[in-house]
Amino acid sequence: MLYSKSFIFTLREDPKVAECVSHRLLLKGSFLYMISSGIYSYLPLGYRVLENISNIIRKHMNSNGAQELLMSALQPIEMWQKTGRDQVLSEVMFKFKDRKNRTLVLGPTHEEEVTEIVKKHISSYKQLPCILYQIQTKFRDETRPRFGIVRSCEFIMKDAYSFDVDEAGLAVNYDRMLSAYQAIFKECGLNFIMTEADPGAMGGNVSHEFMVPAEIGEDVLCHCEKCDRHFKDMSNCPDCEAKLKERRMIEIGHIFKLGTKYSSAQEALFLDNTGTRKPVIMGCYGIGVSRLLSAIVETNYDEKGIMWPKAISPFDAEIVCLDEKLLAQAATLSETLEASGFKVLLDERSEPAGVKFNDAYLLGNPHIVIIGKNYANSKKIDLEIRKTRQKLSMSEEELVNFLNNEYGK
């Protein structure tokens, strides 16, 4: 893709509305557009990252037997009244009346709706277990949106729901989702921490949270630097007695064993193998997909900009062409790399080298391929690794091999 034709508009100055790193860099690099406080559009660059993250999630959900669906965001208030959560979540729900004067909600989460769907379609133990998931926009009327897309009023979540005949089945699915989560966050390049957590307004008795250490985190864990372990409480480390330090965390995922809270209230029942009617046993599993962008930037940046992990970066390589006489060669290289399955951004603008390099650092694609005087003199490409700023010199063929190796192709 040509830089000059793509929807990229980097800012030279820091945007005034953004204080935290991820918010600042995502706006500065034109990944996001802020409509209003807590309301954002994803521009093409940001959407590429979002899709990459979503596809990693899909891969791991699908391979663990979950099936993707897409539920409505508009929900009648009645289903919320069945579980009493119209009261519990009253403050955060966007509510309004339609032309028939019926009260509708913009879904802040989907336990009630998925339970209605399962109630309608599942009637026998033979249809269980079953896991459904979606990647969808949620709406929450936050009292104080902040840190860009870390806490916003409209955000994208992956929410999965498991349905089982008994607790043993739930335990199996819960463990599968738990390890899928670990694989997802690892693949996204995150250094995450998993802790047991309080189920809160979701209900149920077991839950685990996935967190990423970051200054702007809204949660706090206690950290033993010696053992590198995290605890909920501020008592001394149970292993080495060392004093604990508070560490701020961004919550990126939360999974719950719900039990029958929703299935009982909404009468999502099935017949077991003895002909007895029972509520299905549920679990739910959430990932803050849009928030992951922020969490990843908060933990992968330097003074020049973003350093996207390979698996989710908008492009695999950015070619910086520094000599307009070499544009044709740069375009050919771009085509060669694309033919090998790489996503390539070709900066062919007639800007000074410094502008191009600084934009490349800001955008944070992992490989910067430089076509300039070394290419003119000796056909050598200079490859700069964004994260380490390491510079390598190689031929075109060596570059293809290098990238193939990097991406395990």
Place this chain on the structure above:
RNA sequence: CGGGAGGUAGCGAAGUCCGGUUCAUCGCGCUUGGUUUGGGACCAAGAAGCCGUGGGUUCAAAUCCCACCCUCCCGACCA
């Protein structure tokens, strides 16, 4: 919802105390022409503003007064 800071061109800022020949200014970006091209270029000529919104005070308001809206930060809240 409490406390603090702020709103002037697409972005970033000065001007606001002390109203008026610096009042609409500067840098970046944008347009046109030329020069440049391995690290945020240079020269020349341009376009772009109801100074957040609405009321007041005054001969005169970006500037003073009142109300409201919006944004950021801290806290409370938070699936």
